[in-house]
Amino acid sequence: MGEDIMAIWDDVIPEEDLKMFAKSKSxxxxxxxKKPAIVVVDMTYGFVDDSYPLGCSKTGWPSxxxxxxxxxxxxxxxxxxxxxxxxxxxxxxxxxxxxxVPSYAIEESRELDPKARQIVEEIxxxxxxxxxxxxxxxxxxxTNLASLLIFHNVDTVIVAGLVTSGCVPxxxxxxxxxxxxxxxxxxxxGDRGSVSHKVSLFDxxxxxADVVPLSEVIRYLHSL
Amino acid sequence: MGEDIMAIWDDVIPEEDLKMFAKSKSxxxxxxxKKPAIVVVDMTYGFVDDSYPLGCSKTGWPSxxxxxxxxxxxxxxxxxxxxxxxxxxxxxxxxxxxxxVPSYAIEESRELDPKARQIVEEIxxxxxxxxxxxxxxxxxxxTNLASLLIFHNVDTVIVAGLVTSGCVPxxxxxxxxxxxxxxxxxxxxGDRGSVSHKVSLFDxxxxxADVVPLSEVIRYLHSL
Amino acid sequence: MGEDIMAIWDDVIPEEDLKMFAKSKSxxxxxxxKKPAIVVVDMTYGFVDDSYPLGCSKTGWPSxxxxxxxxxxxxxxxxxxxxxxxxxxxxxxxxxxxxxVPSYAIEESRELDPKARQIVEEIxxxxxxxxxxxxxxxxxxxTNLASLLIFHNVDTVIVAGLVTSGCVPxxxxxxxxxxxxxxxxxxxxGDRGSVSHKVSLFDxxxxxADVVPLSEVIRYLHSL
Amino acid sequence: MGEDIMAIWDDVIPEEDLKMFAKSKSxxxxxxxKKPAIVVVDMTYGFVDDSYPLGCSKTGWPSxxxxxxxxxxxxxxxxxxxxxxxxxxxxxxxxxxxxxVPSYAIEESRELDPKARQIVEEIxxxxxxxxxxxxxxxxxxxTNLASLLIFHNVDTVIVAGLVTSGCVPxxxxxxxxxxxxxxxxxxxxGDRGSVSHKVSLFDxxxxxADVVPLSEVIRYLHSL
Numbered sequence: 025m026g027e028d029i030m031a032i033w034d035d036v037i038p039e040e041d042l043k044m045f046a047k048s049k050s051x052x053x054x055x056x057x058k059k060p061a062i063v064v065v066d067m068t069y070g071f072v073d074d075s076y077p078l079g080c081s082k083t084g085w086p087s088x089x090x091x092x093x094x095x096x097x098x099x100x101x102x103x104x105x106x107x108x109x110x111x112x113x114x115x116x117x118x119x120x121x122x123x124x125v126p127s128y129a130i131e132e133s134r135e136l137d138p139k140a141r142q143i144v145e146e147i148x149x150x151x152x153x154x155x156x157x158x159x160x161x162x163x164x165x166x167t168n169l170a171s172l173l174i175f176h177n178v179d180t181v182i183v184a185g186l187v188t189s190g191c192v193p194x195x196x197x198x199x200x201x202x203x204x205x206x207x208x209x210x211x212x213x214g215d216r217g218s219v220s221h222k223v224s225l226f227d228x229x230x231x232x233a234d235v236v237p238l239s240e241v242i243r244y245l246h247s248l
Numbered sequence: 249m250g251e252d253i254m255a256i257w258d259d260v261i262p263e264e265d266l267k268m269f270a271k272s273k274s275x276x277x278x279x280x281x282k283k284p285a286i287v288v289v290d291m292t293y294g295f296v297d298d299s300y301p302l303g304c305s306k307t308g309w310p311s312x313x314x315x316x317x318x319x320x321x322x323x324x325x326x327x328x329x330x331x332x333x334x335x336x337x338x339x340x341x342x343x344x345x346x347x348x349v350p351s352y353a354i355e356e357s358r359e360l361d362p363k364a365r366q367i368v369e370e371i372x373x374x375x376x377x378x379x380x381x382x383x384x385x386x387x388x389x390x391t392n393l394a395s396l397l398i399f400h401n402v403d404t405v406i407v408a409g410l411v412t413s414g415c416v417p418x419x420x421x422x423x424x425x426x427x428x429x430x431x432x433x434x435x436x437x438g439d440r441g442s443v444s445h446k447v448s449l450f451d452x453x454x455x456x457a458d459v460v461p462l463s464e465v466i467r468y469l470h471s472l
Numbered sequence: 473m474g475e476d477i478m479a480i481w482d483d484v485i486p487e488e489d490l491k492m493f494a495k496s497k498s499x500x501x502x503x504x505x506k507k508p509a510i511v512v513v514d515m516t517y518g519f520v521d522d523s524y525p526l527g528c529s530k531t532g533w534p535s536x537x538x539x540x541x542x543x544x545x546x547x548x549x550x551x552x553x554x555x556x557x558x559x560x561x562x563x564x565x566x567x568x569x570x571x572x573v574p575s576y577a578i579e580e581s582r583e584l585d586p587k588a589r590q591i592v593e594e595i596x597x598x599x600x601x602x603x604x605x606x607x608x609x610x611x612x613x614x615t616n617l618a619s620l621l622i623f624h625n626v627d628t629v630i631v632a633g634l635v636t637s638g639c640v641p642x643x644x645x646x647x648x649x650x651x652x653x654x655x656x657x658x659x660x661x662g663d664r665g666s667v668s669h670k671v672s673l674f675d676x677x678x679x680x681a682d683v684v685p686l687s688e689v690i691r692y693l694h695s696l
Numbered sequence: 697m698g699e700d701i702m703a704i705w706d707d708v709i710p711e712e713d714l715k716m717f718a719k720s721k722s723x724x725x726x727x728x729x730k731k732p733a734i735v736v737v738d739m740t741y742g743f744v745d746d747s748y749p750l751g752c753s754k755t756g757w758p759s760x761x762x763x764x765x766x767x768x769x770x771x772x773x774x775x776x777x778x779x780x781x782x783x784x785x786x787x788x789x790x791x792x793x794x795x796x797v798p799s800y801a802i803e804e805s806r807e808l809d810p811k812a813r814q815i816v817e818e819i820x821x822x823x824x825x826x827x828x829x830x831x832x833x834x835x836x837x838x839t840n841l842a843s844l845l846i847f848h849n850v851d852t853v854i855v856a857g858l859v860t861s862g863c864v865p866x867x868x869x870x871x872x873x874x875x876x877x878x879x880x881x882x883x884x885x886g887d888r889g890s891v892s893h894k895v896s897l898f899d900x901x902x903x904x905a906d907v908v909p910l911s912e913v914i915r916y917l918h919s920l
Contacts, residue, residue: 036260041441048301048440050348077272104565111616115602117552117623118616120427123455124274154563159616160425161456168559168566168607168614170842175565175875179849189451194421201384203344203847216272217265223447227413231347232385328789335840339826341776341847342840378787383840390840392783392790392831394618399651399789401627427623484708489889496749496888498796525720568875571903572722608873609904637899642869649832651792664720665713671895675861679795679833 032210033226036219050230056244057179057205061104064091065163065185065195067147068109070140072186078124083214083221084186088146090211090238091184095147097245104176106169107149108185108195110141111157120159161194170202180205182241183233184212189220196233206233209241256434257450260443274454280468281403281429285328288315289387289409289419291371292333294364296410302348307438307445308410312370314435314462315408319371321469328400330393331373332409332419334365335381344383385418394426404429406465407457408436413444420457430457433465480658481674484667498678504692505627505653509552512539513611513633513643515595516557518588520634526572531662531669532634536594538659538686539632543595545693552624554617555597556633558589559605568607609642618650628653630689631681632660637668644681654681657689704882705898708891722902728916729851729877733776736763737835737857737867739819740781742812744858750796755886755893756858760818762883762910763856767819769917776848778841779821780857780867782813783829792831833866842874852877854913855905856884861892868905878905881913 045051067088074081098105113119149155156167163169173181181199183206185192192213199206208228215221229235269275291312298305322329337343373379380391387393397405405423407430409416416437423430432452439445453459493499515536522529546553561567597603604615611617621629629647631654633640640661647654656676663669677683717723739760746753770777785791821827828839835841845853853871855878857864864885871878880900887893901907 037441037443041443044304044440048348052347054345054347078274080268115600117427117620118602120619120623121278121424121429121456123276123278123453123457124272152563154566160619161421162425165422165425166614166616166619171568171608171614171873171875172565174846174851175568177849177851179846189447190455193417197385197418197421198389200345201386201389201843203341203843205345216268217261219261219265220447220451223413223444224451227444227448229347231414232345233347339824341844342826344843344847376787378790384843390838390843392838395649395651395792395832395838396789398622398627399792401625403622403625425619427619485889485891489891492752492888496796500795502793502795526722528716565875569726569872569877569904571724571726571901571905572720609869610873613870613873637895638903641865645833645866645869646837648793649834649837651789653793664716665709667709667713668895668899671861671892672899675892675896677795679862680793681795 031226033222036222037226045230054205054234056207059176059178060180060182060245061106061173061176061178062094062098062182062184063163063169063195064095064105064107064147065183065191066108066110067091067185068141068143070110072144076140078216080187080214080216087184087186087212087214088144090209092147094182094184094209094212094238094241097242099150101245101248103245104178105149105153106163106172107143107153107155108158108163108167109143109155111159112141113159118159161191162198163191163195164198164202165194173204178204180207182207182209184209186214188213188215189217189224193224193228196228200232207241208233208235209238210235211238255450257446260446261450269454278429278458280431283400283402284404284406284469285330285397285400285402286318286322286406286408287387287393287419288319288329288331288371289407289415290332290334291315291409292365292367294334296368300364302440304411304438304440311408311410311436311438312368314433316371318406318408318433318436318462318465321466323374325469325472327469328402329373329377330387330396331367331377331379332382332387332391333367333379335383336365337383342383385415386422387415387419388422388426389418397428402428404431406431406433408433410438412437412439413441413448417448417452420452424456431465432457432459433462434459435462479674481670484670485674493678502653502682504655507624507626508628508630508693509554509621509624509626510542510546510630510632511611511617511643512543512553512555512595513631513639514556514558515539515633516589516591518558520592524588526664528635528662528664535632535634535660535662536592538657540595542630542632542657542660542686542689545690547598549693549696551693552626553601554611554620555591555601555603556606556611556615557591557603559607560589561607566607609639610646611639611643612646612650613642621652626652628655630655630657632657634662636661636663637665637672641672641676644676648680655689656681656683657686658683659686703898705894708894709898717902726877726906728879731848731850732852732854732917733778733845733848733850734766734770734854734856735835735841735867735871736767736777736779736819737855737863738780738782739763739857740813740815742782744816748812750888752859752886752888759856759858759884759886760816762881764819766854766856766881766884766910766913769914771822773917773920775917776850777825778835778844779815779825779827780830780835780839781815781827783831784813785831790831833863834870835863835867836870836874837866845876850876852879854879854881856881858886860885860887861889861896865896865900868900872904879913880905880907881910882907883910
């Protein structure tokens with residue numbers, strides 16, 4: 025976010041905290057590279073739609089619509105596009121240690137509905153897109169995403185998706201750790217919690233990624 | 249945190265957000281395994297001591313003292329102990345894309361002081377401990393920590409260190425993704441920002457780890 | 473292999489080479505742990521059956537039958553079982569840089585036959601087994617296998633499958649690098665090339681794994 | 697290797713084996729990318745010099761001299777250069793499960809000599825080179841090498857070093873799995889065993905990398 029405009033986290037981060045981050049000269053701007061990719065994290069019915077336990081409709085659907093715009097521009101510029109969705113965990117080991125609704129105990133859980141794992145129709149993947157099944161928060165952990173980005177000589181990863189305090193920062197931290205430049209278009213992510221959403225955006229912007237308005241990312245893509 | 253006691257994040261997470269997390273049955277308790285290890289993340293002068301740009305004394309020193317207690321109990325029970333500190337980045341590529349004080353531009357930066365990368369005297373590693381040099385947020389990313397934990401047949405990772413909204417959750421997410429049970433003793437972590445600290449603890453407790461009082465972890469270690 | 477019995481590589485490794493390995497005290501015995509898992513690499517029609525370009529029937533089918541025996545014993549002892557097969561690469565990036573039959577150029581290639589990626593009927597996975605789709609040689613690279621093994625507290629990985637000079641050693645090296653004890657039952661692996669098969673077994677046994685007769689592994693499983 | 701010239705493995709791979717590889721259309725040529733890096737694996741006194749248990753002087757020193765030539769050309773073209781050497785394992789867990797001379801049991805072992813872990817003087821790293829400490833066969837496993845290559849937008853990895861049947865193929869397989877184009881200049885690698893050396897070169901060339909004369913790589917670097 026620019027220095028002189030309001031940031032989405034302004035109402036939750038107190039002045040005293042901001043002083044500490046200013047002391048460390050955190051934040052600033054990472055900028056953009058020459059070869060971007062778009063990674064859309066978990067924009068499935070299970071995470072977007074409130075009728076599912078983990079759905080976050082209030083910010084979920086708006087983030088889907090913003091991502092639609094992002095993808096449209098990206099496709100026009102030949103940007104490689106990657107989606108993630110949850111893998112089909114058939115055993116307890118595959119399901120892992122998530123501290124959430126215990127779907128295996130509750131057989132009737134809507135989480136077991138196959139539609140929960142389906143990417144929402146509005147941003148339906150096209151044949152050239154890659155859909156990655158993942159079991160863990162990060163889109164990189166135990167997937168071939170890093171290899172796919174290297175194949176395409178990508179230097180910049182634009183991260184959209186759900187949720188801002190979960191799989192999105194996990195993906196951002198890994199993209200950053202692989203030394204990709206990381207950009208988060210603010211309107212393209214959403215969360216169940218309003219405070220978690222804002223503070224997670226703030227923390228990512230301080231350390232790892234540029235959290236910017238979608239309009240700025242659209243201008244960047246246009247410039248390619 | 250227990251349901252009926254105050255949690256550290258109570259004053260920053262609004263009721264409406266809590267309802268959304270309740271709907272997803274997030275939180276709950278992961279419990280403890282049989283073979284724990286302790287991972288102390290970046291408790292170096294550069295992160296603990298306010299005279300350094302990234303220091304966070306206010307919560308840094310108290311978290312060091314709590315970690316001293318944790319380590320004492322752990323050592324008494326033969327728990328394997330791992331420390332991390334920042335690797336010595338001699339080139340820009342090794343330094344990566346951190347959005348913080350540009351130490352290579354500012355030669356006189358205190359960040360270049362070798363003491364910044366030194367683990368604080370109060371919790372000085374002993375000969376049997378392993379000190380891991382890392383370049384990225386997670387103690388796992390591009391290190392041999394996972395291999396070391398497997399060597400020791402560890403099933404539970406107790407994470408202490410700095411900072412609560414940075415290297416600590418990055419480490420927690422990776423430990424969780426490797427399917428270790430993850431525990432964060434609340435007093436043993438600290439941050440530059442008070443809100444980032446509280447919200448990051450909340451988010452970790454909702455999804456990946458048990459965020460609990462140190463006294464509970466001490467009781468667990470005692471029971472071994 | 474024991475010191476005093478013939479090893480399968482005896483006719484290809486010259487005396488002079490053996491002296492060099494003796495000087496480094498390579499080889500020896502790694503032994504067995506308490507909690508094994510079985511990993512069956514790529515025993516699909518495409519790799520087993522000679523009617524496919526990459527098939528290696530001569531040693532492929534015998535290795536399938538030996539693996540049948542291994543799995544039977546393992547199942548009787550509740551050993552967790554993991555299979556790999558090639559992922560369904562829909563784009564060039566997913567296909568990667570394999571130096572083999574260019575299936576995307578040759579549309580009629582039998583490699584595109586879905587049966588090529590199917591695990592052979594003789595060792596058909598059961599509902600509790602996990603089938604991992606992989607794109608690269610190692611069963612670990614960009615998969616959740618390490619996490620699954622940690623979930624089960626595994627300390628010993630028994631590797632079967634195809635091919636001895638390709639995906640098997642890649643899997644063995646990664647299992648070894650994660651600090652698992654690694655065992656290769658000699659009859660349970662196969663290769664297109666007889667010399668590659670023997671020399672790869674020799675190299676694995678010198679450095680990373682115990683290459684032993686299936687009968688020894690069966691006795692070990694029996695002892696659990 | 698070209699089709700019509702003798703390959704180094706011609707005297708160990710029988711006709712029948714070659715037919716099987718021809719059937720799968722393995723081998724062929726991967727080619728070169730636009731942005732190479734050079735990775736020199738473990739060219740330390742402990743692996744080069746026969747006075748150490750793991751030394752392989754006969755092919756070790758010649759491979760050092762060939763690598764000297766490779767590095768000279770690479771430096772002239774601004775190619776980023778990475779060296780690996782064994783990390784300093786202070787605990788059994790860090791040492792891992794190598795099936796070699798048990799240095800911790802034999803205190804007087806020359807393996808404990810610090811010079812064993814030192815890169816040989818002839819190819820001494822310069823200040824801009826990165827020296828990576830590793831504990832496992834691959835230069836990538838639990839190191840930041842992938843991140844460093846991504847930082848430099850590398851698409852082609854030229855692998856030199858020791859040994860041809862150990863850390864070299866482990867590094868080649870990981871570079872390949874990250875979707876880098878991989879090239880092995882034949883004269884720049886060496887091994888304790890003559891047959892392991894030849895067969896490992898053959899196997900890498902069939903599947904993952906172009907194994908080519910150093911002169912070809914020099915011409916490629918010259919063309920940049």
